[in-house]
Amino acid sequence: MLVYLHLAALGLYGLSAALALAPFAGFPVASRRSTLWVAGVGAGPALSVLAWCLVLLQIGSELLLRAAAVALFTAPLAGGLVGLALLLGLAPGAQPSAGRNMWFILHVTLSVLGLALLALAFISAALYLLQFRELKAKRFGQVFQLFPPLERLDRLNHVALVAGFPALTVGVLLAVGYAVRYAGGMHVDPAQLVWGSFTWGVLGWTVWVRVARHWAGRRAAFASIVGFAAVVLVYVALKLAQPGTERFL
Amino acid sequence: MSIAVLGVNHRTAPLEVRERFAHALHEVPGALARVLEAGAAGGVLLSTCNRTEFYLAEPQEAVPEAVWTLLGERLSGRGDRGERSAQPYGYAERDRDAVRHLYRVSAGLDSMVLGESQIQGQVREAWETSRPQAGPVLHRLFQSALLVGARVRTETKLGTGTASVPSAAVAVASKIFGELAGRSALILGAGDMAELAASCLVAEGARVTLVANRTYERARAIAEQLGARALTLDEAWSHFADTDIALCSTAAPHAVVTWERVAPAIAGRGGRPLCILDLAVPRDVEPAVGQLENVFLYDVDDLQAVAGQAAAQRRGEIPAAEHIVNEEVERFWAWYGGLAVVPALKEFRERLDAVRAVEVDRALRRFKHLPPEDREQLDQFSKALLNKFLHEPTVALKAAADRGRGYALLEALKELFGLERGDGP
Numbered sequence: 287m288l289v290y291l292h293l294a295a296l297g298l299y300g301l302s303a304a305l306a307l308a309p310f311a312g313f314p315v316a317s318r319r320s321t322l323w324v325a326g327v328g329a330g331p332a333l334s335v336l337a338w339c340l341v342l343l344q345i346g347s348e349l350l351l352r353a354a355a356v357a358l359f360t361a362p363l364a365g366g367l368v369g370l371a372l373l374l375g376l377a378p379g380a381q382p383s384a385g386r387n388m389w390f391i392l393h394v395t396l397s398v399l400g401l402a403l404l405a406l407a408f409i410s411a412a413l414y415l416l417q418f419r420e421l422k423a424k425r426f427g428q429v430f431q432l433f434p435p436l437e438r439l440d441r442l443n444h445v446a447l448v449a450g451f452p453a454l455t456v457g458v459l460l461a462v463g464y465a466v467r468y469a470g471g472m473h474v475d476p477a478q479l480v481w482g483s484f485t486w487g488v489l490g491w492t493v494w495v496r497v498a499r500h501w502a503g504r505r506a507a508f509a510s511i512v513g514f515a516a517v518v519l520v521y522v523a524l525k526l527a528q529p530g531t532e533r534f535l
Numbered sequence: 536m537s538i539a540v541l542g543v544n545h546r547t548a549p550l551e552v553r554e555r556f557a558h559a560l561h562e563v564p565g566a567l568a569r570v571l572e573a574g575a576a577g578g579v580l581l582s583t584c585n586r587t588e589f590y591l592a593e594p595q596e597a598v599p600e601a602v603w604t605l606l607g608e609r610l611s612g613r614g615d616r617g618e619r620s621a622q623p624y625g626y627a628e629r630d631r632d633a634v635r636h637l638y639r640v641s642a643g644l645d646s647m648v649l650g651e652s653q654i655q656g657q658v659r660e661a662w663e664t665s666r667p668q669a670g671p672v673l674h675r676l677f678q679s680a681l682l683v684g685a686r687v688r689t690e691t692k693l694g695t696g697t698a699s700v701p702s703a704a705v706a707v708a709s710k711i712f713g714e715l716a717g718r719s720a721l722i723l724g725a726g727d728m729a730e731l732a733a734s735c736l737v738a739e740g741a742r743v744t745l746v747a748n749r750t751y752e753r754a755r756a757i758a759e760q761l762g763a764r765a766l767t768l769d770e771a772w773s774h775f776a777d778t779d780i781a782l783c784s785t786a787a788p789h790a791v792v793t794w795e796r797v798a799p800a801i802a803g804r805g806g807r808p809l810c811i812l813d814l815a816v817p818r819d820v821e822p823a824v825g826q827l828e829n830v831f832l833y834d835v836d837d838l839q840a841v842a843g844q845a846a847a848q849r850r851g852e853i854p855a856a857e858h859i860v861n862e863e864v865e866r867f868w869a870w871y872g873g874l875a876v877v878p879a880l881k882e883f884r885e886r887l888d889a890v891r892a893v894e895v896d897r898a899l900r901r902f903k904h905l906p907p908e909d910r911e912q913l914d915q916f917s918k919a920l921l922n923k924f925l926h927e928p929t930v931a932l933k934a935a936a937d938r939g940r941g942y943a944l945l946e947a948l949k950e951l952f953g954l955e956r957g958d959g960p
Contacts, residue, residue: 437712
């Protein structure tokens with residue numbers, strides 16, 4: 287059963303790649319310019335890039351950690367992100383007020399990479415908990431056979447979390463620097479600031495307990511899931527509360 | 536004459552029941568003696584973690600009851616003798632079916648892990664332990680069973696793949712740790728299974744760092760072989776804080792790894808997983824230990840379930856293995872039938888000769904006038920006549936025994952002439 291799911295996931299992989307490449311082939315789904323520029327402004331291009339980052343990280347984790355089963359989650363997620371990007375439109379939603387420069391490009395690139403790594407940490411944590419449950423319950427079925435070993439998933443979670451948090455942090459700091467230097471100061475909504483700081487704090491806590499308190503295994507997996515859930519929930523809440531706010535995501 | 540097997544196995548009884556029936560080697564002679572007292576010419580007790588079986592030669596009617604009573608006492612425990620019966624968990628086979636059963640056991644066809652090879656050694660051990668009480672028929676039967684097991688493993692692929700309990704232990708540990716290279720293992724007890732599993736782990740790169748046993752000397756002997764440090768059991772509990780894998784295989788009749796003993800050490804592990812492989816029957820590890828965070832506890836049944844998955848690939852070899860078993864059953868039965876023909880023919884001849892002697896004596900009493908030479912002639916005539924009558928049946932019976940059909944004819948002969956019943960003329 288899981289073999290077929292894995293094949294379906296690989297199919298979605300291909301679909302997500304095809305969708306992301308569609309603009310290059312001249313299909314009208316999006317402008318070619320938007321995907322050529324990593325730092326495209328607007329949700330569509332950013333989601334598309336996020337999907338690409340996920341796919342690249344998935345390939346990396348397959349090659350380095352032989353964690354092929356991660357594709358069961360990353361591929362549908364990447365496919366879904368690209369689909370959503372197409373629905374939103376891959377053309378830039380807005381032009382940054384001070385134009386594009388290296389600060390801006392790095393800000394978006396690192397932020398998206400950070401989010402992709404956090405998503406990978408979330409996925410590996412979910413796989414860890416599934417495999418943990420199977421091993422504890424002494425069920426030796428498809429999950430036991432096809433999912434990676436616990437320690438490998440724990441290591442993937444650790445690496446993704448420890449790399450993702452600094453990437454996201456630097457991405458945010460670059461945004462602040464960009465705003466101060468090129469856009470005439472910070473124009474951030476107080477709610478965005480408060481909830482952004484809260485999310486950063488939660489993510490920081492998950493990394494802190496991993497690195498400083500040496501959490502591992504199930505506790506670390508739960509912490510990782512909490513961190514990613516905080517990112518997604520705060521993002522969705524802000525999006526719903528303030529639609530159309532000018533930012534890349 | 537007959538052969539029977541009575542026992543319980545993994546198909547008929549769960550582990551909690553089987554572990555009560557398990558006999559240590561030193562218990563075998565006493566248990567066999569009790570069963571043989573009920574009336575049997577010989578017996579072998581095969582007791583492993585998966586089965587406890589009494590193989591009996593020429594068992595009398597009271598023997599099954601003796602076996603179920605003996606096992607029932609173990610099921611009930613001391614103090615309430617005989618209150619619970621073992622019979623609902625048991626089975627019985629006779630004659631050809633009993634022989635076939637042993638051959639299938641020895642070939643690994645009846646194992647929980649199809650085709651596993653450890654049973655071969657266990658059959659040998661049972662035979663050697665029971666040898667003084669086995670008798671010639673079971674001696675031959677167990678010898679042939681070992682040959683059947685070897686033949687099946689050589690001529691089929693039933694024994695290929697990693698479907699044994701030790702290899703399943705490695706597979707489970709690998710699912711927790713990924714690479715086993717550099718992982719540390721602690722061995723509790725000095726059982727053969729633990730040694731086997733330890734050698735499998737070492738082959739994967741794990742290091743056996745500690746060996747603990749009730750007797751320090753035995754622990755040291757194994758530790759020296761594996762390049763590890765020897766401990767007594769009481770010294771081992773604190774090492775649950777730092778070891779990755781614990782292999783338990785003591786001969787203790789109750790759980791030695793208890794929550795109270797190891798929970799404090801395990802609490803200090805942080806989030807690091809601990810894999811405990813309990814290979815002992817009765818189990819060494821209290822089930823509550825498995826409830827501790829990040830502790831993965833597997834007993835023999837669990838590991839056999841893992842190994843059973845590999846067995847699926849072996850199922851294709853079953854027809855070939857069964858063919859060998861059936862061939863060998865017929866061969867043994869031919870020998871066994873032939874063995875029975877000689878004493879039966881002797882008894883048959885003696886019975887008819889007695890009839891002849893009585894009738895000749897009666898005739899000679901009527902012909903008192905005959906001279907001694909004629910009386911002698913008459914006696915010789917009756918003997919020649921008897922030999923003529925017996926010649927064909929004797930030749931036919933011996934030929935049938937050579938062809939492996941002697942037993943059926945023998946049974947007919949016994950029935951027709953009332954042999955072994957002592958109800959002749």
